[in-house]
Amino acid sequence: MGDPELVLFNSMSKQKEPFKPIVDGKASMYVCGVTPYDLSHIGHARAYVAFDVLHRYLKHLGYDIKYVRNFTDIDDKIIKRANEAGEDPLSLSSRFSKEFLYDMAALQCLPPTHEPRVTDHTNQIKDMIAKIIDNGHAYTLEGDVYFSVDSFPDYCRLSGRKLDDNLAGGGGRASVDLRKRNPADFALWKDLIFPHHENELAQSRAACPESNVNYWMHNGFVNRDNQKMSKSDNNFFTIRDIIEKYHPLALRFFLMRTHYRADVNYSDRQLDTASDRVFYIYQTIQDCEKALSPFREGNIKGQIPDDIRELVNKFPANFTASMSDDLHTTAVLDDLMEPLKAINSNLKKFKGKKQQQLLIQALIALEKEVKDVLGILGLMPSSSCAEVLQQLKEKALKRAGMSEEELSQKIEERTLARKNKQYSESDRIRKELSAVGIALMDEPGGTVWRPCEPERPED
Template sequence: MAKRSTEFQVYNSMTKQKEIFKPRAEGKVGMYICGVTSYDYSHIGHARAYVAFDVLYRYLKHLGYEVVYVRNFTDVDDKIIRRANELGEDPKALSGRFCQEFLKDMADLQCLLPTHQPRVTDHMDEIKNMIAQIIKNGCAYAVDGDVYFSVDNSPNYGILSGRKLEDNRAGERVVVDERKRNPADFALWKAAKPGEPLWDSPWGPGRPGWHIECSAMSAHYLTHAFDIHGGGMDLIFPHHENEIAQSCAACSDSKINYWMHNGFITLNDEKMSKSEKNFFTIREVTELYHPLALRHFLLGTHYRSPVNYSISQIEIASEAVFYVYQVLQQLKNKALKRGGLTEEDVLQSIEERMLARKNKEFSKSDEIRSDLAAKGIALMDVGKETVWRPCVPVQQEQQIERVPQNKLPLHEESVALVDK
């Protein structure tokens, strides 16, 4: 059999061009996608990112790659603390709750589970060790319990976003923190404020800045050098730029081969904005439309292009998904007609078979399955349920001829036959 080609191209945000994908190790891919900050329900912009990278994950697996897919949860952050204070809830409990809600959304959208889903609060040691290493390498400094990354000591700062340091002066619109050596320096560790969650560190009690978590967790799960790092385009600056600076400052061998970024979602042709209340959560959409309609809508546009969400577009996607299911139902109806059966007949047979299996009358249960298979109806056991679908009619004599009697229990043999 001809070997399946594993060659494909990716657009690399670092080089700004399409490149033939070459993994660092043959047959293996390490992929890190920035996850959500879990303080509320996720919006459809999140759905777009994770559906796009789910397709990439599935495609890499389809090509035969062994993929380690890491997607983090930010479970300690200013927004989480603020929201928890508003609701009078413990920040960890709040973020834990919304991690679960996010996972439910991902399951509804039929996104496969990543290999690892690390949470920041479970990786404090890795984060503190990386900050200590960056300080040791002369690229960060501690002031009054805070630790800042020194952008002046990062010669490649701006390599991904194309921004120049002088464009990044934080002092133009906000008061510059006088303790920073350069206004563009950013926090690796934040000294604890009253009432905030805190962890001990060599620089005093506090918590990590946002960017350091992805450098530390990607290095922990994928080492300092790996294949693909992705997220939304809004993460290019400052998040991914800062990640590169930190990772290279901690380890000179740090290298990510492909940076991938998905495009924005607009809502009725305007930028989605939480502050303007111009956004939809995934849950708001999936309460009214099938999650696959949302998935279908999101995948209707190239992942790097902007996509505009509107009720008319989701209606069109919903119609398309309905059409697919409707055709499947017609296919089932025709199969019943060819087999001279009604759906009730099949459901009754399924019930009889279940009872026979419960009573350990396996020859009877196999007979029921074989009879249906001969009429072009295949039974499939999905968990504790049995469902049916059309199949090529299999004559009983053929079933006996085709399956050696001594290999599997008879009821397993018929599964093998009808599922061909």
């Protein structure tokens, strides 16, 4: 029995459909890029992580990918911000484009094949608008060019909404202007599902009637404490705000914990949980790597235990089934916990006994499957696990408002209290640290610490 075929939810048909590329073995995808006039926010991270997962999974399936993501590097917002800052508009957009690329690299989003900029293609844009006018789908109005929605019968097919819903001019593209033939007509020259992508679809088909996009995909929004994030309400976070406190891979994990089409509810608690999970993942991998290090070059013989063999067969099969079902990353990340627990269970047995071929084989097999899946998901660190674990600890200390020296002092105070049998004081210090996300573990060689989810009063 072969692998399940990839099915994706098509916003046009409002249902899941098997993915059938126009050219066998090749896939072309376009993802709307940013208008770079400020630092990118978590809503951008939501979109680009979601479609990075699609990009990576298509590559995993063997497709030759052409991935295009643009920069709208000249726009009213850019000009306005540049005037306020006394900066050249193109200089400002170039600066924030670089900041955006920094954020994408931090989130381990693979770079697109092409990143066209509007300013490099103004002649092509003018030619396209001329075609739309020649085809009878647009008209000029005192120097501006407007698309005539009445000339395009399929307008609103993508969103499934009524044309009247566009009168408010969602996204600022259809402005109230009594001179227009239809209040819903949108600007082509001066100027998400609705109306932005509706407009993109209409203008592309109006210029090139033979062109077609077979699959339209849209990600959910980001809410903050169950309230929609918006700049106007000043309740949004930039990516830079978040990765100042949390590791970028914790943010990526958090975003992937919710299916890409659903809205994400952002809260510090959710990021704390994600951070705790990724620490557990990378600590497990590092422990496994350390245990296996002496045996990497050896001729390891022996069979994988039956229970582990069953798991290493089931885990990748479940991964493929979940990912092929409209990129169900939530299920994949849930399933990931089983092989990680199996690794830790075998590590405990490994430490308690002499070298056993079965345990080594089990750990090698489990490690491979976990790393393969993390790699496909973009969650395998580009640096060593040890380096990421150290970075996660540094972020935890920052959230706790403590330095390494201050934490060491607290641990020494607790050690002294335990030595003097002042157990109530020892417990107080442990709880005090746990409340700010620092967990203490007493080991034969002394007390060590790791980040944890803060114990809040309501917990």
